[in-house]
Structure formats: C-alpha cells, structure tokens
Amino acid sequence: xxxxxxxxxxxxxxxxxxxxxxxxxxxxxxxxxxxxxxxxxxxxxxxxxxxxxxxxxxxxxxxxxxxxxxxxxxxxxxxxxxxxxxxxxxxxxxxxxxxxxxxxxxxxxxxxxxxxxxxxxxxxxxxxxxxxxxxxxxxxxxxxxxxxxxxxxxxxxxxxxxxxxxxxxxxxxxxxxxxxxxxxxxxxxxxxxxxxxxxxxxxxxxxxxxxxxxxxxxxxxxxxxxxxxxxxxxxxxxxxxxxxxxxxxxxxxxxxxxxxxxxxxxxxxxxxxxxxxxxxxxxxxxxxxxxxxxxxxxxxxxxxxxxxxxxxxxxxxxxxxxxxxxxxxxxxxxxxxxxxxxxxxxxxxxxxxxxxxxxxxxxxxxxxxxxxxxxxxxxxxxxxxxxxxxxxxxxxxxxxxxxxxxxxxxxxxxxxxxxxxxxxxxxxxxxxxxxxxxxxxxxxxxxxxxxxxxxxxxxxxxxxxxxxxxxxxxxxxxxxxxxxxxxxxxxxxxxxxxxxxxxxxxxxxxxxxxxxxxxxxxxxxxxxxxxxxxxxxxxxxxxxxxxxxxxxxxxxxxxxxxxxxxxxxxxxxxxxxxxxxxxxxxxxxxxxxxxxxxxxxxxxxxxxxxxxxxxxxxxxxxxxxxxxxxxxxxxxxxxxxxxxxxxxxxx
Numbered sequence: 278x279x280x281x282x283x284x285x286x287x288x289x290x291x292x293x294x295x296x297x298x299x300x301x302x303x304x305x306x307x308x309x310x311x312x313x314x315x316x317x318x319x320x321x322x323x324x325x326x327x328x329x330x331x332x333x334x335x336x337x338x339x340x341x342x343x344x345x346x347x348x349x350x351x352x353x354x355x356x357x358x359x360x361x362x363x364x365x366x367x368x369x370x371x372x373x374x375x376x377x378x379x380x381x382x383x384x385x386x387x388x389x390x391x392x393x394x395x396x397x398x399x400x401x402x403x404x405x406x407x408x409x410x411x412x413x414x415x416x417x418x419x420x421x422x423x424x425x426x427x428x429x430x431x432x433x434x435x436x437x438x439x440x441x442x443x444x445x446x447x448x449x450x451x452x453x454x455x456x457x458x459x460x461x462x463x464x465x466x467x468x469x470x471x472x473x474x475x476x477x478x479x480x481x482x483x484x485x486x487x488x489x490x491x492x493x494x495x496x497x498x499x500x501x502x503x504x505x506x507x508x509x510x511x512x513x514x515x516x517x518x519x520x521x522x523x524x525x526x527x528x529x530x531x532x533x534x535x536x537x538x539x540x541x542x543x544x545x546x547x548x549x550x551x552x553x554x555x556x557x558x559x560x561x562x563x564x565x566x567x568x569x570x571x572x573x574x575x576x577x578x579x580x581x582x583x584x585x586x587x588x589x590x591x592x593x594x595x596x597x598x599x600x601x602x603x604x605x606x607x608x609x610x611x612x613x614x615x616x617x618x619x620x621x622x623x624x625x626x627x628x629x630x631x632x633x634x635x636x637x638x639x640x641x642x643x644x645x646x647x648x649x650x651x652x653x654x655x656x657x658x659x660x661x662x663x664x665x666x667x668x669x670x671x672x673x674x675x676x677x678x679x680x681x682x683x684x685x686x687x688x689x690x691x692x693x694x695x696x697x698x699x700x701x702x703x704x705x706x707x708x709x710x711x712x713x714x715x716x717x718x719x720x721x722x723x724x725x726x727x728x729x730x731x732x733x734x735x736x737x738x739x740x741x742x743x744x745x746x747x748x749x750x751x752x753x754x755x756x757x758x759x760x761x762x763x764x765x766x767x768x769x770x771x772x773x774x775x776x777x778x779x780x781x782x783x784x785x786x787x788x789x790x791x792x793x794x795x796x797x798x799x800x801x802x803x804x805x806x807x808x809x810x811x812x813x814x815x816x817x818x819x820x821x822x823x824x825x826x827x828x829x830x831x832x833x834x835x836x837x838x839x840x841x842x843x844x845x846x847x848x849x850x851x852x853x854x855x856x857x858x859x860x861x862x863x864x865x866x867x868x869x870x871x872x873x874x875x876x877x878x879x880x881x882x883x884x885x886x887x888x889x890x891x892x893x894x895x896x897x898x899x900x901x902x903x904x905x906x907x908x909x910x911x912x913x914x915x916x917x918x919x920x921x922x923x924x925x926x927x928x
Contacts, residue, residue: 280345283333284424287374290326290381291414293319297384297407301400305473313396316403317388323410324378324385331378334423335365344430347371347423353436353847355818363447364437369571369587370423372450376567377413379458383487384410387462394483401469402462409461412594420587436847439819445505449498453525456495457563460528462487463535464560467553468602471609476549481542484556486906488539492532493902499525500895508855513866513883515782515891518667523646524566527639531559534635537628544690545617545625551632553606553613561599562639567591574650620692627685631678638674645670679733679776682769683740687747701747705739720785730780737773741766761908768901775894781887788884794877802884804865805829811869811878819843819852824869824878828858840869864888 297319304312337345338361341354351368352361360367366375384406391399417423440446466484470476502522507515516522535555541548568574572588619625645662652660683705687698713732720727745766749755787802798807807827814821826838838856845852858865863886870879 279333279336280342280424280426283330284422286326286330286333287414287418287424290323290330290377291411291418293323293326294407294410294414297323298404298411300404301407302404302472305397305400305404308397310396313400316400316407319407320381320384320388320403323407324381327374327378327381327414330424331365331374334371334374335362338362338365341434343432343434344426345423346425346427349427349431349434351437352434353818354433355847356437356442357817359444359447360437360442363441366450367437367441367446370417370421372454373413373417373421373571374423375451376454376458377410377417379454380406380410380413380461383459383462387465387487398469398473398475401472402465405465405468406461409465409598412598416587416590416594420590433847436818436845439843439845439848439850439852440509442845443505443509445501445509449501449505451498452494452501453498456491456493456498456532457525457528457566459487459491459494460532460560460563462491463532463556464598464602467556468605471553471602471605471612474609474612476542476553476613478543478546481539481544481546481552484552485536485539485543488532488535488556488559489902489906492529492536493899493906495525495529495532496895496899496902499529500892500899503895504892507888508857510853513788513855513868513881513885515779515888518645518662518664520646521566521570523642524562524569527642527646528559528562528566530635530639530642531555531562534632534639535559537631541617541625541628545619547615547617547619547625548629548632549613549615550606550610555632555636557599557602557606561595562643564591564595564598568595569646617691619690622688622693622695624685624688624690624693627681627688630681631685634674634678634681638671638678641670641674642667675776676729676733679737679773682737682772683744686741686765686769687744702740702743705736705743708739709733709736724784727780727784730784731777734773734775734777734780737776738770741769741773759908761905764901764903764905764908766901767904768898771894771897771899771901773894774890774897778887778890778892778894781890782885785886786883789882791880792873792875792877793880797877801865801882803830804835804884806865806867806880806882808878808880811872816843818847819845821854822869824856824867824880826856826867826869828865828867838865838867840867842869842871859889861889862887 297316301313301316301319304310304315334347336342337348338352339358341348341352341361343349343352347368347370351371352364356364364371366372384403387399387402387406391402394402463484466480466487470480502525503515506517507513535552538548538552538555542552568588568591571591572585574588617625645666648662649660652658683702684695684698687701688695709732712735713728716728716731717725745755745758745762746752748762749758789799789801791799793799793808795808795810798805800806805828807829809825809827811822811824814823820843822842822844824838824840826840828835828838836858838858840856841854843852843854844850853868856867863884866883866885868881870881872878
C-alpha cells in the first residue's frame with residue numbers, strides 16, 4: 278500500500294510539473310499575475326509529492342519490503358540500518374528519484390527565497406525548473422520506476438554492493454547530487470533571463486548565491502568520494518581520472534568559472550554573454566554526467582546502469598535542454614551587450630584569464646573522457662586515456678591558475694597598476710620561493726614536482742592572507758570585513774592547501790608490495806611494519822580476514838593497525854579495508870591480501886606524505902564558500918534592488 282502511494286505521488290508530481298512548466302510562462306508573457314502566481318503552489322506541491330514518494334521508497338528499504346524489485350536487488354534483512362537507508366540511492370532507480378527530489382527541492386527553495394526577484398523573472402525561473410522536473414519525472418516513471426513489484430516476493434534480498442556499504446559513500450551521493458542538480462538553478466536563471474531579455478548587474482548578483490550553494494555541495498561531494506576511494510578501495514589513490522570522477526569534476530570547474538564571471542556581471546556589467554553561456558554549460562555537464570553514469574556508453578567502476586534505452590532518453594533530455602538553451606542564447610545575443618569598459622591590466626582582465634584557464638581545463642578533461650568513445654565509433658580503435666594524459670594536459674592550467682590568482686584577486690576594477698600590486702605581494706613571493714628552495718635542498722630525489730607544488734600552494738595561501746590584510750587597512754578593519762572577503766581568502770587558501778597535498782603525495786610517496794610471514798618485519802620510509810598475526814572473524818553481515826599489524830619507528834611502537842579483507846556471503850563479493858595511521862604530515866597505509874601457496878600473506882604498504890591536506894583543502898574551500906554565502910549583502914542588496922526600475926546594483 279505504501280509503495281502504491283509513492284508511485285501515485287510521482288504521477289501526480291509529473292502532472293503538477295507540467296502545469297508549473299506551462300502556466301507561469303504564459304502568465305509572465307501576458308503579464309497575468311494570477312497565472313504567474315500558479316508557480317508558487319505548484320513548486321511546493323511538486324516537492325512535497327516527490328518527498329512523499331522518496332519517503333515511501335525509504336520505508337520499503339527500512340522494513341525490507343521484498344515485494345519491490347528494487348529492494349530485492351539492493352537490500353537484505355541482515356544489513357545494518359544505515360545501509361538499508363543508503364541503499365535507497367545506492368542503485369540507478371533510487372538515485373534518480375533522489376535526483377528528482379533535489380530538482381524539486383531547489384524549485385521550492387526558489388519560491389521560498391525568491392521573494393525579492395521581479396515577478397516575471399521568478400515565474401520564468403520556476404517554469405524552467407518545472408520543465409526540468411517534467412523531464413526527469415518522466416524518465417523515472419517510464420524507464421526507471423522504483424516501485425515495480427515482484428510476482429512472488431522472495432524470503433530475502435540479494436544485498437547492496439559491498440563497496441557501497443561504507444559511511445563515506447553513504448553521504449557522498451546526496452552531496453554530489455545537491456551540487457549536480459543545484460546547477461539547474463543557474464541554468465533556470467540563465468534561460469529565464471534570456472526569455473525576459475534582461476541580463477544585467479542585478480541578475481549577476483541573483484544568480485551567484487545559487488551557483489555558490491551548488492558549488493559548495495559539489496566540492497563536499499567530490500571530496501567525500503575521493504576520501505572514500507582512498508581508504509576503501511585499497512589501492513591508495515585519491516583520484517583515478519575515471520570517467521565518472523571526471524563527470525563530477527567538469528561541472529565543478531565550470532561552476533568556479535561561473536562564480537567568478539558573475540562577479541564581473543554584477544560589478545561592471547561585462548562578460549554577460551559568457552556568464553550566461555557558462556550557466557548553460559555547467560548544467561549541461563551535469564546532464565552529461567548522468568548520461569555517462571547510466572547509459573553504459575563508457576565503462577566505469579562507478580556506473581549505475583548499462584541500459585541503452587535509458588541512455589537514449591537521457592541523451593534526448595541533454596539535447597533538448599542544452600540545445601534549446603543555446604538556440605535561445607543565439608537568438609538573444611543583442612540583450613547581452615557589455616556596458617563596462619576595462620583596461621588590459623584590471624581585475625576584470627584577471628577574471629577573464631581565470632575563466633579561460635578553467636574553461637580550457639574543463640575542455641581537456643572532457644576530451645580525455647570521451648576520446649575513447651570517439652576513437653571506437655569513428656576510427657574503430659579501442660583506446661584508454663589514463664592518468665599520464667590528464668596529469669600532463671591538465672596540470673599546466675592549474676599551475677598557471679595558481680600563479681595568477683593572488684595577483685588577480687588584488688587588482689582594482691577597471692584599470693590597475695601591476696607593479697603596485699606585485700610590491701604588496703613581495704613577502705608572499707619570498708616565502709613561497711624560500712619554501713620551494715628549502716624543500717629542493719633537503720629532498721633526496723631531485724624531482725621538481727614536490728618543491729614546485731609546495732611553492733605554488735604557499736604562494737596561494739600567503740597571497741590570500743596578504744589580500745585580506747590589505748583589504749582590512751593593515752588589520753584595522755580585519756573583523757569588520759564582509760564575510761565574502763573572508764570566504765574568498767579561506768577558499769583560495771583551501772585550493773593552495775589541496776595543491777600542496779597533491780604535490781607532496783605524488784612526489785614523495787613510497788610503496789612496498791611483498792609476501793610477509795606472520796611475525797616478520799620490514800621497513801618503509803623510516804617506519805617498521807610487523808605482521809603480528811591474521812584472524813578470521815564474523816562481522817555484521819560479512820566474514821573478515823583481519824590482520825594485526827604493528828607500526829613502529831626507531832624501536833618505539835606508534836600504533837596497531839588492523840587491515841581487513843571482507844567477504845559478504847549474500848553477494849559473494851570481497852572488499853578490501855585498508856588500515857591507515859593518520860598524521861598531520863603523513864599517512865602510513867597498510868592493506869592485507871590473499872594467503873600465498875608457499876605460506877605468508879600478500880601485503881601492500883604505502884607512505885603517503887601530506888595526504889590529509891588534500892581533503893583538508895577541500896574542507897577549507899567548502900567552508901570559504903559557506904562564509905561567502907552567509908554574507909548578508911546577498912539578501913539586503915537584492916531586497917534594495919526590488920524597488921529599482923532597472924535593477925542595477927549600486928557600486
């Protein structure tokens with residue numbers, strides 16, 4: 278009965294979404310207040326109905342209702358409760374229902390917090406968001422219905438993929454989807470502004486909070502996914518350049534560019550067409566990510582589904598929305614005429630450089646992701662584009678971005694004197710060069726990656742702090758600065774910290790793979806690793822082969838590590854659980870393998886310097902975004918603009 282109620286709620290939500298997509302759009306065109314007002318209850322009702330359906334599906338998983346096909350294939354009565362809940366989105370159908378829930382949530386939020394928007398613009402935004410809801414509700418109901426019943430309910434289910442039974446991955450998809458789908462709001466703002474024929478400074482300020490919120494969630498989601506892969510998969514990497522990883526990284530890069538270009542629209546009424554285009558492309562990459570993950574067109578360990586029918590449906594959604602938006606963009610080119618004029622040396626120019634570097638970086642990732650598909654389709658050749666290509670093609674753009682970012686952040690608007698800004702940054706330059714030189718002098722292997730990476734990260738962090746100090750008039754107004762200034766400093770510093778972590782890990786990582794007898798010890802990067810013993814133990818819903826490993830240095834015991842290999846009897850699948858001794862400057866990472874025919878156990882051990890700085894930097898970037906989002910100027914200024922005839926913000 279509960280499942281049928283959820284199914285019926287989805288059908289009603291589709292009908293409401295159709296009304297929301299059409300009626301407010303006609304009302305805005307005709308200037309009929311009553312028709313425009315339909316968008317508000319429609320957005321709320323659509324969200325409540327989808328939330329009801331999602332709750333019904335979650336209830337089925339929690340109660341182990343094996344009359345539903347989805348519960349049978351993705352749950353088991355012996356699973357811990359956390360993984361019964363997360364099993365709701367640990368599959369294609371449930372994850373698409375989560376996607377739709379977030380689409381409707383953002384639509385409802387646009388109604389809740391969009392009271393300061395002009396009525397016609399708000400109606401059009403909600404109508405476009407309703408169109409997105411129509412597309413994905415239809416996709417769920419016609420190709421991916423989570424409420425399909427089984428003819429005969431089995432006694433128990435087949436269980437969730439063991440790799441997904443982890444707290445890190447439990448929270449990774451919701452955050453990632455909040456970012457992916459949150460970019461639909463930037464898309465809706467862009468399309469609504471094009472329909473209305475108005476892209477101005479006020480629009481730039483209105484679109485920034487929504488883009489920033491989506492970017493924060495996407496940053497957290499990518500960080501959680503990277504962290505999960507690092508400690509759960511057992512291969513010790515934090516990024517594999519997998520197609521699905523790239524599918525989340527591309528919209529992240531474009532969202533960063535969109536955030537910075539929207540500042541230029543807001544402050545100087547320039548880069549209008551470029552900013553609108555970025556809003557379209559950002560959501561387009563989100564749709565591409567859904568297509569890659571669910572069509573089976575590209576092989577990935579993260580793929581949800583391999584159904585060509587679903588892939589064609591998603592490709593149609595992508596073509597309709599992105600193709601339609603680009604067509605409208607071309608037709609409305611005249612309304613995006615730039616008004617602000619700026620010199621070659623100015624903050625506007627620095628933000629243009631920022632956008633170029635980010636845009637080209639995203640394009641490089643896109644080409645590397647789809648090139649195997651292009652090669653197979655058109656040249657009948659199977660190719661694999663892996664880490665070496667991405668590292669060589671992508672890294673130079675990030676290095677260039679890191680070099681120009683502190684300088685560009687301190688340049689004045691309109692025109693600037695480069696020498697004056699560089700003089701302020703001399704202390705940061707000296708510190709960065711000193712750090713790089715020191716590391717070059719003390720490292721044993723003469724690789725430039727580590728010193729250059731740490732020099733670049735130091736330059737970013739120190740440059741951000743110098744910028745904050747200069748804005749506060751030498752510290753006099755430090756605690757009276759707007760939160761957006763603090764947020765910018767924290768986010769830019771977070772990027773620097775992540776760069777330091779990536780460079781340090783790649784440059785100075787040490788690895789040891791060997792067969793180890795119980796009681797045997799060996800050395801790794803100055804640490805002694807001893808395999809004390811191996812035990813077989815029962816778990817909650819698995820059988821564990823658990824190793825007891827002692828980590829010591831200079832004869833002093835540091836910690837006891839317990840790496841595991843787990844076998845889940847229901848699915849018959851094994852997983853590797855790494856044991857990690859975390860530290861501020863390094864991780865020691867141990868993995869137990871299979872028993873060997875000649876006795877002993879296969880073991881892998883890694884020394885990973887600065888590994889945690891990667892995720893620490895991600896946390897700082899998300900925190901910086903949250904500080905900026907909490908700046909009251911987003912609310913107060915938007916309210917003031919409601920009374921302005923042209924909607925242009927005061928400088």
